[in-house]
Amino acid sequence: MELNVSDLSVSRGGIAVLEGLSFSILEGEALVLRGPNGSGKTTLLRTIAGLQPPLRGTIGLEREAMAYAGHSDGIKSVLTVRENLQFWADVFETGAIDPALQAFDLSALENRPAGGLSAGQKRRLGLARMVVSGRPVWVLDEPTVSLDLASVAMFAEAVRAHLAAGGLALLATHIDLGLSEARMLDVTPFKAIPPEIDDFDGDFL
Numbered sequence: 727m728e729l730n731v732s733d734l735s736v737s738r739g740g741i742a743v744l745e746g747l748s749f750s751i752l753e754g755e756a757l758v759l760r761g762p763n764g765s766g767k768t769t770l771l772r773t774i775a776g777l778q779p780p781l782r783g784t785i786g787l788e789r790e791a792m793a794y795a796g797h798s799d800g801i802k803s804v805l806t807v808r809e810n811l812q813f814w815a816d817v818f819e820t821g822a823i824d825p826a827l828q829a830f831d832l833s834a835l836e837n838r839p840a841g842g843l844s845a846g847q848k849r850r851l852g853l854a855r856m857v858v859s860g861r862p863v864w865v866l867d868e869p870t871v872s873l874d875l876a877s878v879a880m881f882a883e884a885v886r887a888h889l890a891a892g893g894l895a896l897l898a899t900h901i902d903l904g905l906s907e908a909r910m911l912d913v914t915p916f917k918a919i920p921p922e923i924d925d926f927d928g929d930f931l
């Protein structure tokens with residue numbers, strides 16, 4: 727298993743955001759995307775996860791290999807914590823959900839409706855979905871938002887276990903996860919050159 731991204735350009739609203747990105751992530755490796763707000767990390771992750779088409783370039787892995795966790799947690803608020811994870815286990819056709827409950831310290835909350843969880847607890851549930859997915863490639867956008875320090879450490883541990891089991895991870899985060907083994911990629915140098923506006927007034931019509 728290997729994620730090979732080659733000469734990738736990505737866009738938002740039809741405008742190129744990042745251009746000419748190439749990188750590989752091997753089994754057992756994590757790559758952390760860095761870059762200021764608006765630099766295109768989310769756009770890049772969404773493109774790699776197959777949620778939007780690239781402008782050009784290739785992503786050498788089918789989207790079925792990937793599990794994506796973005797800004798919205800994809801949680802069903804009327805279902806309990808356990809039912810939410812069971813739902814995803816059924817969708818991904820994987821087995822037991824207990825390892826995911828334990829990895830994110832959710833066992834004591836398993837019968838609580840997800841709508842009644844705190845922001846950090848909801849985030850932990852959203853991340854537990856990655857474990858349940860059974861998919862080898864985790865694509866994570868700002869996974870630690872709302873998490874306290876203990877939960878960030880819990881998340882880093884879950885990523886480590888995933889890598890040790892032969893998975894790989896691509897994530898964007900502004901904070902230090904304490905994953906010293908992760909490689910960093912600053913997307914800033916890949917910022918697309920904005921298109922020339924040669925008909926300024928016409929652009930507003």
Ligand SMILES: Nc1ncnc2c1ncn2[C@@H]1O[C@H](COP(=O)(O)OP(=O)(O)OP(=O)(O)O)[C@@H](O)[C@H]1O
Nearest residue numbers: 738739743761762763764765766767768769770898
């Ligand atoms: N729905 C949208 N339609 C058009 N442009 C968008 C949309 N969402 C984001 N953009 C623009 O696309 C560019 C890249 O945004 P993106 O969300 O990928 O950046 P980011 O690096 O993830 O930022 P952050 O660190 O703030 O999460 C920005 O200029 C942003 O304003």
